[in-house]
Amino acid sequence: MRSHANVVVVGGGVVGCSVLYHLVKFGQQDCVLLERQELTSGSSWHAAGGLFTVTAPSPVAEVHKYTFDCYRELERESGQSCGFHDTGGLGLCRTREEAEMYTRMGAAVRRQGIESHMISLDEVRRRAPIIDTSPLYAALWEDKGGHVDPASATQAFAAAARKLGAVIHRHTPVIETNALPDGRWEVVTPSGTIIAEVLVNAAGLWGREVAALAGIRLPLVPVEHHYLVTETVPEIAALDFELPQINDGETNCYARQEGQGLLLGAYETPCRHWAEAGTPMEFGHELLPDDISRMDWHFEQSAEIMPCLASAGVKRIINGPMIFSPDLGPLLGPYPKLRNYYCANGVMTGFNQGGGIGRLMAEWIIEGEPSFDISCWDVARFGDWATPEYTRATTGYFYEHRSDRVYPEQDHVAGRPLRKPPVYDRLKAANAVFGASFGLEYPAWYAPAGTEPRDLPGYARPNWFNPVNEECRRVRETAGLFEYSAMGKFTVEGPDAAAWLDTLLANRLPQRDGRMMLSPMLNKAGRIRGDVSVSRLSEDRFVLLGSDVMQLAFERIFDTHQPDLDVNVTNQSANWSGLHLAGPAAHGLLAQLAEADVSTQRLPFMSAGRFTIAGVRDVLVLRVSFTGETGYELYCANEHQPVLFERIMQAGGAHGIALAGTRSLMRLRLEKSFPAWGLDLSPDYTAYEAGLGNFVDCDKPAFIGRDACIDLCEQQGRESLVTFEINADKADAWGDEPVWLAGESVGYITSGGYGACTKKSLAMGYVRADCVDPDASYTVEILGQQRPAILQTRPVFDPDGSRMRA
Ligand SMILES: Cc1cc2nc3c(=O)[nH]c(=O)nc-3n(C[C@H](O)[C@H](O)[C@H](O)COP(=O)(O)OP(=O)(O)OC[C@H]3O[C@@H](n4cnc5c(N)ncnc54)[C@H](O)[C@@H]3O)c2cc1C
Numbered sequence: 001m002r003s004h005a006n007v008v009v010v011g012g013g014v015v016g017c018s019v020l021y022h023l024v025k026f027g028q029q030d031c032v033l034l035e036r037q038e039l040t041s042g043s044s045w046h047a048a049g050g051l052f053t054v055t056a057p058s059p060v061a062e063v064h065k066y067t068f069d070c071y072r073e074l075e076r077e078s079g080q081s082c083g084f085h086d087t088g089g090l091g092l093c094r095t096r097e098e099a100e101m102y103t104r105m106g107a108a109v110r111r112q113g114i115e116s117h118m119i120s121l122d123e124v125r126r127r128a129p130i131i132d133t134s135p136l137y138a139a140l141w142e143d144k145g146g147h148v149d150p151a152s153a154t155q156a157f158a159a160a161a162r163k164l165g166a167v168i169h170r171h172t173p174v175i176e177t178n179a180l181p182d183g184r185w186e187v188v189t190p191s192g193t194i195i196a197e198v199l200v201n202a203a204g205l206w207g208r209e210v211a212a213l214a215g216i217r218l219p220l221v222p223v224e225h226h227y228l229v230t231e232t233v234p235e236i237a238a239l240d241f242e243l244p245q246i247n248d249g250e251t252n253c254y255a256r257q258e259g260q261g262l263l264l265g266a267y268e269t270p271c272r273h274w275a276e277a278g279t280p281m282e283f284g285h286e287l288l289p290d291d292i293s294r295m296d297w298h299f300e301q302s303a304e305i306m307p308c309l310a311s312a313g314v315k316r317i318i319n320g321p322m323i324f325s326p327d328l329g330p331l332l333g334p335y336p337k338l339r340n341y342y343c344a345n346g347v348m349t350g351f352n353q354g355g356g357i358g359r360l361m362a363e364w365i366i367e368g369e370p371s372f373d374i375s376c377w378d379v380a381r382f383g384d385w386a387t388p389e390y391t392r393a394t395t396g397y398f399y400e401h402r403s404d405r406v407y408p409e410q411d412h413v414a415g416r417p418l419r420k421p422p423v424y425d426r427l428k429a430a431n432a433v434f435g436a437s438f439g440l441e442y443p444a445w446y447a448p449a450g451t452e453p454r455d456l457p458g459y460a461r462p463n464w465f466n467p468v469n470e471e472c473r474r475v476r477e478t479a480g481l482f483e484y485s486a487m488g489k490f491t492v493e494g495p496d497a498a499a500w501l502d503t504l505l506a507n508r509l510p511q512r513d514g515r516m517m518l519s520p521m522l523n524k525a526g527r528i529r530g531d532v533s534v535s536r537l538s539e540d541r542f543v544l545l546g547s548d549v550m551q552l553a554f555e556r557i558f559d560t561h562q563p564d565l566d567v568n569v570t571n572q573s574a575n576w577s578g579l580h581l582a583g584p585a586a587h588g589l590l591a592q593l594a595e596a597d598v599s600t601q602r603l604p605f606m607s608a609g610r611f612t613i614a615g616v617r618d619v620l621v622l623r624v625s626f627t628g629e630t631g632y633e634l635y636c637a638n639e640h641q642p643v644l645f646e647r648i649m650q651a652g653g654a655h656g657i658a659l660a661g662t663r664s665l666m667r668l669r670l671e672k673s674f675p676a677w678g679l680d681l682s683p684d685y686t687a688y689e690a691g692l693g694n695f696v697d698c699d700k701p702a703f704i705g706r707d708a709c710i711d712l713c714e715q716q717g718r719e720s721l722v723t724f725e726i727n728a729d730k731a732d733a734w735g736d737e738p739v740w741l742a743g744e745s746v747g748y749i750t751s752g753g754y755g756a757c758t759k760k761s762l763a764m765g766y767v768r769a770d771c772v773d774p775d776a777s778y779t780v781e782i783l784g785q786q787r788p789a790i791l792q793t794r795p796v797f798d799p800d801g802s803r804m805r806a
Contacts, residue, residue: 001169001192006030007365008187008196010174010210013044014150014350016202017157018358021074024164026362031166032196033158034189036173037284040154042204045285046320048227048265049153049351050245050254052089053114053144054105056406058736058748059374060329061109063356068144070355071153078160082153087256089145089245090128092305093138098250100459101405102140103784108736111748116142118784128243130235130262130306145245147256148351157358173281174203177213183339198365200342205279205323207331207345214338218331218379219386220346222279222321223399224272224288226295227265229258230312236260249403251301261315262306266298271399273392274321290319324348326386326394326415328402330357331379333364336552337559343379369523373682380552385439390415407457408734409663411435411444421485422577422641430659433464438548438573442486445471445661459783460730461754464663469756471664475627476757478656479583481648482665484633485641488551489572490558492542496565501534501542503703504561506687506696510536516608516622519695521546521557522705526686526712530554531677535608535622543608543620545633547677548573561704576620577641580665581648582631584803585655590621590632592651605805614647616640625804626665628672628797663753670762671755671797673723679735679751680721680764689717689766719747719766724789725796726752726780728761733780733787739767740779740786746771749780758796763789 007023009016012035020033035041053064071084093099099118106116119141121133127141158168169191176188177199185199203210211218236243236257243257252267274288292314303309325331325346330353335341344361347353360370375381397414411434417424419440427434431453432443445464447453456463474480492501502509507519513536521530530553532546546554551573558569581590590598595612603609603623613619616636625631636644649657666676675681675690687696687709696709726733733752738745752763763780774793779786798804 001172001189002032002167002194003192004195005032006196007032007198007200008185008194009033009200009202011035011042011202011204011206012039012158012168012170013042013202013204014154014157014354015204015344015347015357016200017154017161018354019200019202019344019361020166020168021157021161021164022358022362023365024161024166026366028362028366029165032194033161033166033168034172034174034187035168035170038170039158039168040151041284042206043320043322044154044204044350045151046287046318047150047351048254048256048263049083049147049150050256050265051146051148051352052142052245052247054091054102054109054116054140054142056105056108056736057376058108058111059372059376061112061114062372063353063360065112065114065144066359067353067355071148074156074160078156078163080152080156080159082156083149085146085148085242087146087242087244088127089142089247090124091140091142092136092246092248093140094135094250095137097405097459099138100783104459106140107738107781107784110738110745114142114144116140128246129239130233130243130308132305132307135304147245150351153351174210174213177210179214179338185340198340198342200344200361200365202344204347205283205321207323209278209281211345214341216335216338218343218345219326219382219391220323220331221276221391221395222274222323223395224274224319225265225322226268226290226292226317226319227263228292228295228314228318229263229316230261230309231315232260233262233308233312235308236262247403248302248305251298252400252403253298253302255302255306262309262312264299264302264309266295267399267402268294268298269400271396273396276392288319288321290317292317322348324395324399326382326391328398329377331382332357332360332374332377333379334556336380336556369683373684375553375678375682378553380556381549383438383552385419390418390439407459409444410455410457417441421483422638423483423645426642426645427483427659432659432661435662437486438551440486440548443483443659443661445663446659461732465754468661468663468667469754471658471660472668472756474656474658475583475629475660475664475668477584478658479581479585479589479652480658480660480664481652482580482582482660482662484578484580486548487573487578488546488548488554489576489635490544490554491570491572492544492567493540494567495540496567497540497542500562500565500567501544502700505532505534506703506705506709508697508700509534512536513538514607514609516606516624520687520692522687522709523683524705524708526705526708527683528681528685528687528690528692529557529683531681533622533624537608537610549678575638576635577638579634579641579645579648580631581634582625582627582629584629585657586630586632589648589652589655589657593647614644614651616644619644626674627668628795628801628804630804630806666751667753667755670751670753670764671758671795673764673792673795675721675764676751685719685721685766686712686717688712689719689721691721716769718769720769720772721764722767722772723792723795724763724765724778724780725792726761726763727788728782729787731782732761733763733782737763738781739765739789740781741771741776755796760796762796
C-alpha cells in the first residue's frame with residue numbers, strides 16, 4: 001500500500017465510490033479508497049435502487065437529476081452495467097392536496113430540465129395497468145424515474161474510477177485517523193498507514209464510528225427499513241413494457257417492477273432505530289431479522305391500488321439498516337474546526353443522490369466550493385446542539401413522515417423545544433407559535449388569545465394569515481417587538497481586526513466608531529456566501545452579525561482567512577440574546593427607556609453603540625431596519641433579556657406595542673424589497689445579480705472576490721433579483737414558482753407572501769436579465785395557475801426609505 005495520497009476516501013459504498021470517481025474524473029490525481037470489507041458492504045448492496053427526480057428543494061432536484069443522468073455515461077465509461085431501468089415514474093395522489101404538492105414541485109423542477117406533468121387516471125391505467133385508480137384523485141408523470149441495480153451501480157462507479165487511475169483497497173479497515181500539525185491526515189489501517197492531504201468520511205452506516213476516530217460526533221442514527229419482492233405476477237408477466245417507478249406518498253410506500261413481480265417498500269410506523277449506540281464493526285453483507293407485520297398497513301393500502309398484490313406470493317423480504325440525519329439531508333462538506341476533513345455522510349437515498357453528491361464533493365475538494373448552493377446539506381448546519389436524543393426524535397419523525405407534503409414556512413415539532421431563548425416561557429404565555437433555527441426556538445407568529453397556538457398549514461392562505469397581517473399592521477402603525485436571538489453574532493477584536501475584516505468583506509468598513517455597514521461576503525467568483533452587518537465599536541473592536549444557521553459555515557471561512565493576522569474572532573451567538581424593536585413609536589419608546597441620548601443625532605440610521613436600556617447595562621443597540629420602519633436591534637447577555645423584554649413591554653403598552661414574529665418580519669421586508677439570506681440571497685448569485693452592487697467597493701485594494709467583481713460590475717449578469725406584485729387570489733407565491741413572459745419561463749420566485757399594509761401579494765425572484773421590463777406582462781405560475789404579475793421598480797412601501805431613517 002502506498003504511503004501518501006492526495007485524497008483518501010473511507011468507505012466503498014455507492015457514495016464513497018462516486019466521490020472517488022468524480023475526484024479522478026475532475027482531474028484529481030493520487031486518490032485512494034479504503035474499504036473495510038467488500039465494496040457495498042453497508043446499506044448499498046441491499047437497496048431497492050429506486051430513482052425519482054421530482055423532489056424539493058431545487059438543489060436537491062438538481063442532485064437527483066444529475067445522478068439519474070450519470071448512469072448511462074457511467075455504464076459507457078466503466079464498461080459495466082448499472083442495471084439501469086429508465087422507466088419513468090408515477091407520483092400517485094389520493095387527495096387534492098397531494099396533487100397540489102406535485103403540481104408545485106413539477107413546476108419548480110422544470111428549472112432543472114426535469115419534465116413532469118399531471119396525467120389523467122386513464123393515462124395512469126395505460127402506463128401502469130396493474131393500478132386500480134378508483135382511490136386516486138390524480139397522478140404525476142415524471143420522465144426521469146426508474147431504478148438501478150445497487151451493487152452493479154456501485155461497482156460501476158468503482159470500475160470507472162479505477163480506469164481513471166484511482167486505487168481501491170478492499171479488506172482494509174481504517175482504524176485510526178490522526179490530524180497532523182501541517183493539516184494532513186495519518187490514516188492507519190492494519191495493512192499500513194497513508195498520509196493523506198485530504199480525508200473523506202464516506203463510511204455510510206459507520207459514518208459515526210469513522211467520525212469518532214477524528215474526535216467528532218455526527219448527528220446520525222441508523223433505522224430499519226423493509227421492502228418485499230413478490231413472485232411472478234401474471235398481470236405483470238403479460239405486459240410488453242416495464243412498469244414505471246410508483247410512489248404513493250400518502251401511504252409512505254413505493255413500488256417498482258422486479259423481474260416479472262413487484263417490489264414494494266414502506267416507511268413503516270413506528271420507526272425502529274437500529275444500533276443506536278454504534279454500528280457493530282463486524283456487521284457485513286447482512287440483513288436484519290425481518291418483521292413483515294410492520295408492513296401490514298402499507299401492504300393493505302398498496303393492495304387497494306395494486307390489487308394484484310393481494311394474491312401475489314412473497315419471494316423475498318429485505319429488512320436493512322439505512323442511516324438518517326435529523327432533517328433527512330446528507331451531511332456534506334468540510335467539517336468545521338478540522339482541516340482537510342470532509343464528510344459525505346448521512347445519505348439515505350444514495351442511488352438517487354450518489355452521483356450528484358460525488359460531483360459536489362469533488363468540486364468542494366478541488367475547487368474549494370460546490371458549483372451550486374447546497375447549504376441545505378452542509379454538515380455545518382448542525383452544531384453540538386444536535387444531541388443524540390434530538391437525532392433520535394427527528395430521525396424517527398422523518399422516517400414515519402418521509403413522504404409528507406411540505407408546506408410554506410412549515411416547522412416540524414420533533415425533538416423540540418431544544419434550545420430556548422431566555423424569554424421563551426413569556427412568549428409561550430403570549431400564545432406564540434414557535435419555529436426553530438439552528439436548534440433555537442423563535443416566535444414565528446402569535447395566535448390570538450383563546451385560540452390554539454398551532455400551524456394549520458396549507459398552500460392557500462393558512463390559519464396564521466390574519467394574525468400575521470395584524471402583527472404587520474401594528475408594527476407599521478405603532479411598534480412591534482420581535483424576539484431576535486436567532487442571529488449569528490461574532491466579536492472581531494485585536495490590532496488587525498479592521499485589516500482582517502476589510503479583506504473578508506466586499507463593502508468598505510465603517511470609517512468611524514459607532515457606525516455600521518451592510519456587506520456581502522463573497523467567494524472568489526463574486527458569489528454571495530454571506531450577508532452580514534458589521535458595526536465598529538472602536539478602532540479594534542467590531543461586531544459582525546449574520547444568519548444563525550450559517551454560523552459554523554462562517555467559522556469555517558474565518559478559520560482560514562488570513563490566519564497570520566493578530567485578530568480574535570469569538571462566536572457570541574449562544575451568549576447573547578436579541579430583541580428587535582421596530583415601528584414609528586420605537587424611537588420614543590427607546591428614548592424613554594435609555595439612560596443616554598438616543599436621538600437621531602446621537603444614534604442615526606446605521607449606527608451602533610452600547611447603552612443602558614431600562615436599567616440593563618451594556619446593551620448593544622444597532623439602529624438598522626429590516627421592516628422599513630425605525631428599528632433597533634438590542635443585544636445583551638442572555639441573563640438580561642427577560643428584564644429588558646418586560647420593561648420594554650411595560651413601557652410600550654402606552655405606545656401600543658405588540659409582539660410580532662418572524663413571519664411578520666419576512667412580510668414587512670417584502671414590502672421593502674429587502675432580500676433575505678437563504679431565500680433570495682445564496683451562493684448561486686453574484687452580488688450584482690442580487691442587487692447588492694452598491695455594497696461592493698471595488699476601490700478597496702483587496703477583498704475576497706474583488707477580481708471577479710471588477711469584471712462583473714461592468715457586465716450584465718445572467719439574472720436580476722426583482723420584486724413582483726401578483727394578482728394571487730388566495731394562494732401567495734412562496735418560492736420556486738416559475739415566472740413566465742410571452743410563453744417562456746424566464747425566472748423563478750425565491751420568496752413571497754402577502755404585504756398586509758400595502759394589501760398586495762408580493763414576491764421576489766430572479767428573472768433573466770434580458771427579460772427585466774417593468775412594462776412587460778409577466779405571469780407567475782402558482783399551483784398550476786398563471787397569475788398576472790407586475791414587476792416593481794421601487795419598493796411598494798415607503799420607496800424613499802424615509803420612515804426607517806426618520
Ligand atoms: C432496505 C433499503 C432500501 C433502500 N432503497 C433505496 C432506494 O430505492 N433508492 C435509493 O436511492 N436508496 C435506497 N436505500 C438507501 C441506500 O442504500 C443508501 O442511501 C446508500 O447505500 C448509502 O450509501 P453509502 O455509501 O453512504 O453507505 P454504505 O452503503 O453503508 O457504505 C459504507 C461503506 O463504508 C465501509 N466502511 C465503514 N467503516 C469503514 C472503515 N472504518 N474503513 C473502511 N471502510 C469502512 C463499509 O464497509 C461500507 O462498504 C435503501 C436502503 C435500505 C436499507
